[in-house]
Amino acid sequence: MSGMADFIDPKSEWWRQAVCYEVYVRSFADGDGDGVGDLPGITARLPYLRDLGVDALWITPFYPSPQHDHGYDVADYTGVDPLFGDLAAADDLLAGAHELGLRVIVDLVPNHTSSEHAWFAAALAAGPGSPERARYLFRQGRGPEGDLPPNNWQSVFGGPAWTRVEDGEWYLHLFDPTQPDLDWRHPDVGDLFEDVLRFWLDRGVDGFRIDVAHGLYKVEDLRDQVVGQDEQAGSGAVNSTQTMVERDALRDEPMWDQPEVHEVYRRWRKVLDFYDGDRMAVAEAWTQTSDSMARFVRSDELHQSFNFHWLTAPWSAAAFAEVVEQTLSAMALVDASATWVLSNHDVERHPSRYGGGERGLARARAATLAMLALPGSAYLYQGEELGLEQVDVAPEHRQDPSYLRTGEPGRDGCRVPIPWSGDHAPYGFGPGSGQPWIPQPEGWGPQSVAAQTGNQDSTLEFYRRALALRRSVATTAGDEVAVEVVDTDLLVLRRGDLTVVVNTGSTPRALPAGEVLIASAPLPDDPDGDPDAPGTPGTGTPGTAGTAGTRLLPPDTAAWLADPS
Known part of the structure; x- marks a missing residue:
């Protein structure tokens, strides 16, 4: 299992x-x-x-x-x-x-x-100043008639974060009006x-x-x-x-x-x-x-x-x-x-x-x-x-x-x-x-x-x-990570015996030494690589092991490499 x-x-x-x-x-x-x-x-x-x-x-x-x-x-x-x-x-x-x-x-x-929670229904029924309303954030409005929201906060979903009820008070909802905010001080x-x-x-x-x-x-x-x-x-x-x-x-x-x-x-x-x-x-x-x-x-x-x-x-x-x-x-x-x-x-x-x-x-x-x-x-x-x-x-x-x-x-x-x-x-x-x-x-x-x-x-x-x-690999590699950016576009993360390389640039990059454990896309051969490097080149299929030195990392691609030692 x-x-x-x-x-x-x-x-x-x-x-x-x-x-x-x-x-x-x-x-x-x-x-x-x-x-x-x-x-x-x-x-x-x-x-x-x-x-x-x-x-x-x-x-x-x-x-x-x-x-x-x-x-x-x-x-x-x-x-x-x-x-x-x-x-x-x-x-x-x-x-x-x-x-x-x-x-x-x-x-x-x-x-x-929810505005349909029993607490909120009780708050609306009980009216201003009631213990039931104290569980939420009801406030009087601003302006001569109290017809302006209590403050300038805006809802995450757009528009004011306040809605006025029939008795004139306003309640806070940082999201939708059907989602009244609780008062955690209660x-x-x-x-x-x-x-x-x-x-x-x-x-x-x-x-x-x-x-x-x-x-x-x-x-x-x-x-x-x-x-x-x-x-x-x-x-x-x-x-x-x-x-x-x-x-x-x-x-x-x-x-x-x-x-x-x-x-x-x-x-x-x-x-x-x-x-x-x-x-x-x-x-x-x-x-x-x-x-x-x-x-x-x-x-x-x-x-x-x-x-x-x-x-x-x-x-x-x-x-x-x-x-x-x-x-x-x-x-x-x-x-x-x-x-x-x-x-x-x-x-x-x-x-x-x-x-x-x-x-x-x-x-x-x-x-x-x-x-x-x-x-x-x-x-x-x-x-x-x-x-x-x-x-x-x-x-x-x-x-x-x-x-x-x-x-x-x-x-x-x-x-x-x-x-x-x-x-x-x-x-x-x-x-x-x-x-x-x-x-x-x-x-x-x-x-x-x-x-x-x-x-x-x-x-x-x-x-x-x-x-x-x-x-089998990443979870046993320890918690220390060495982070390096090479020539602007190549991210290299080294964690124990594992090296991760991500090419965020627009041109292929040579992979460092190590066995390719997995790649996010096929890895083409490097025409300038060492044909006598130890190991057996992979087929280019994502996830196939290969030999770094004969491999390029294409743009928008990442690979995991095992420490060659």
Whole structure:
């Protein structure tokens, strides 16, 4: 049986070097044929994830919800929405995953509830100044009639972050109006979420992904955000795909990353440590610097934090090198393990970010190979192992609340249900015969799981080889990484006996000495290489061993090399 015990040091927690696979529950697998993914669908596909070579799956919210933000507007944190199944289906999924050696991470949404949560309904009914309203951030408006929002904050999804209710008060929602922000200074809020943690831990979940982990506390006086002439008040780096690097001047963000949030995670850490099995939590914390990211993973707080600096780096050897050095330095200061991620359900898929088409896919495979070689854990997003690009969803089929508020395309393009088999929709997504909840594009048949399985040139088989090799090579190479940029475009990472080379330039480059363990694309012969170099040249097929010195690394390609000594 393939499982994390095969390669992770038993003295080390499972999550430190695990590969975690994000399942966007609506779009992974449909078990009942209604066109929407569900928990039984996931359970049926667990062997696929085991055989792919991942160690854990992270499942996006499946709780009761009106689905205004596809589950991130939670009405009940301890149930299952009938759209996705029931608690028995959740238990079956946990049992099935554990039987296959897979861990399960569930999404927790503590920054806000649904506007249909019982607490918010009670707050609206109780009126201004009531204890029920104190659990949320209700305030009087500004202006003579109180008809202006209490401050200048903007929603991540566009427009003001405040909505006025019938009695004249306003409530804060950093996302959609159907997602009112909780006031974490109220003791009921902390007590609720401790109970939620224990509910799911008792059912056997292995960890939590914390949505908007940096947003729970706002400055107490809810002051205006200070913005420059070229800025707009609002969300800062949250859900942004712009490059996040260390800056000369940090953006003023009174709604994000406030120091009080760390007391929440110290409390949660005590709960997690009470349970056996190395239960964990990973933060979705869009912070402005690597150092601020590291504060979430101090020894008495959360276990991991998503490294969005890697995701937002441009295709550049220098940019990748900077992210690796800053991340590992920041993590070392707090004795934490790094995470690496290239795509998720909130951002454009990375083959499209890297230019799309053959070039975008080549770069995506190369970046993935580099990511998988680094110390720490890697997070994959469903469908990236198939090389899927962002889909241009027709306006009439878009459902993302950010699109509905701004008119911008939004995130629907990375959430299209993935293709499993066949040559027309729904491509084996479920037993139904029609299009799923977001229509799939024509011509997706060659990218399906069935079409790519057994094709050694396919992206799926490349991922399977890379993940298998990671188990035997990368996870035993130690935590020290030497980072070098050669002649601007060549990134060289040395980790123990493993060397990773990424060519981000436009011309082929000679590989350093060492046995080629895997490459993200075929490696041509070097006409200037030494024909008498020891070893046997490979065939050029991705993943075939060869002899460096007779090999060139093409543009937009990466390779792993074993130390020749």
